Amino acid sequence: MFDSKTPLRSRGFYVRMRLLQNSRHSRIPEKSFWYRFFKWILWFSLAFYLVSSFLITHTKPTTFISKTTVSPSKASRALIEESSLKSSSLQQPKSPEGLLKGMKVYIYDLPSKYNSVWLSNERCSNHLFASEVAIHKALMNSDVRTLDPWVADFFFVPVYVSCNFSTVNGFPDIGHARPLLASAIQHISSQLPFWNRSLGSDHIFVASHDFGSCFHTMEDVAMADGVPEFLRNSIILQTFGVKYKHPCQDVENVVIPPYVSPDSVRSTLDKSPLMRRREIFAFFRGKMEVHPKNISGRFYSKRVRTMIWQKYGNNRKFYLKRHRLVGYQSEIANSIFCLAPLGWAPWSPRLVESVVLGCVPVIIADDIRLPFPSAVPWSEISLTVAEKDVTKLGKILEHVAATNLTKIQKNLWDPNVRKALLFNNPKKEGDATFQVLVALSEKLDRSHKRSNVSSQ
């Protein structure tokens, strides 16, 4: 339904067809000794071919797996999950089923105007807010999905609110987010009894842009609006998270990473391996206002990026660029430290990009709440610099480079850590969708089905 790339299985089918044809061609009517001898040789080589092709697909799984989209049968899904498990099995004492406590999620089948219609713009499934699309796709193909809403613990409402790129600057207009969500809820609550039954408390939404479930890009407006009334009982998966009380997280929530395409990461790492010699000491590319304007009482990045530019713009060890560049991922893969200062919101895709490309993230965003703390040991793999200390950045990084940099890199380059921040389709054991499910499995007290069982 979502993707038209050739699935893996059809390749296997193609190979099998060719083999059948070969063996049919060899069916010569004359049954001489030589024919039987030849036939044995053929069977032997056929068996050898099958065994070796099996071994090849099973020792080199990841590059192919990412290209499969829909896994039509349980069997093939099991194979895929098993092969992708290999590297993660060390840190997973429990089976995925055990870890997820048999949780089941029902996905509403909404009219296309709420979701798939937006995919006609390719950016919709690739830009930094695309986790709303990625999680939906991954859940559709996941074992936790149930088609029977009566046995579901949770109800996923797939509304894509970040894909209206019609504005002049090309940034998504999320002005329609609230009405679109309200209308989706109106739709599901009139069709099925589950929303009314719990008033939405077992329903899940994704809010993947700047200030999460407040659906506005400017913090003052976002805060004034707050979480829409109709979502306040539900569970929100959102990129925004801070450690203090904030109106935009005044709702049951899970902090998720921003979306970075696993394919782009893989192709960057193919060209530029993780453990290469890194030539850039400290890297930042992005918006850095030289004279930030006071916009309703706030300055972009609380002036942190401006101070970095002023203090380190001419420092040879700092590679700072103010304009976007398509190939910037290869710059990250070539850097030791990658600065991740706040923008308007505290989070940015740099957090994910630097981790997955093995560059030590330098987080400059006071009190940010980071995604999946139980899977990603942030304090071991990154550095945190207080906003007020940004002018001491040079000294701090030099000190770390001279003391514990190797240790941090070793922690950071653990494949389990880097995997936890990427959304794959189909989902992989330990990846970002998997971590979302683990977090949801800790909220099963909201499951109507289970509360009913335990109250009997």
Ligand SMILES: *[C@@H]1O[C@H](CO)[C@@H](O)[C@H](O)[C@H]1NC(C)=O
């Ligand atoms: C998309 O955003 C524009 C404003 O930028 C708005 O006029 C339009 O109605 C939006 N489209 C939808 C389908 O919500």
Ligand SMILES: *[C@@H]1O[C@H](CO)[C@@H](O)[C@H](O)[C@H]1NC(C)=O
């Ligand atoms: C859910 O409640 C709303 C508002 O009270 C009502 O209009 C709707 O018909 C109810 N849905 C179902 C399926 O009963």
Ligand SMILES: *[C@@H]1O[C@H](CO)[C@@H](O)[C@H](O)[C@H]1NC(C)=O
């Ligand atoms: C920023 O502008 C607001 C008015 O919009 C004003 O009240 C505030 O004092 C200004 N802040 C600074 C630091 O200039």
Ligand SMILES: *[C@@H]1O[C@H](CO)[C@@H](O)[C@H](O)[C@H]1NC(C)=O
């Ligand atoms: C590395 O050193 C820095 C500065 O001394 C310290 O803040 C950080 O916690 C250390 N990190 C690790 C993983 O040892």
Ligand SMILES: *[C@@H]1O[C@H](CO)[C@@H](O)[C@H](O)[C@H]1NC(C)=O
């Ligand atoms: C439990 O489920 C039964 C049958 O599905 C239903 O009649 C009953 O009202 C439920 N009880 C609670 C507490 O939800």
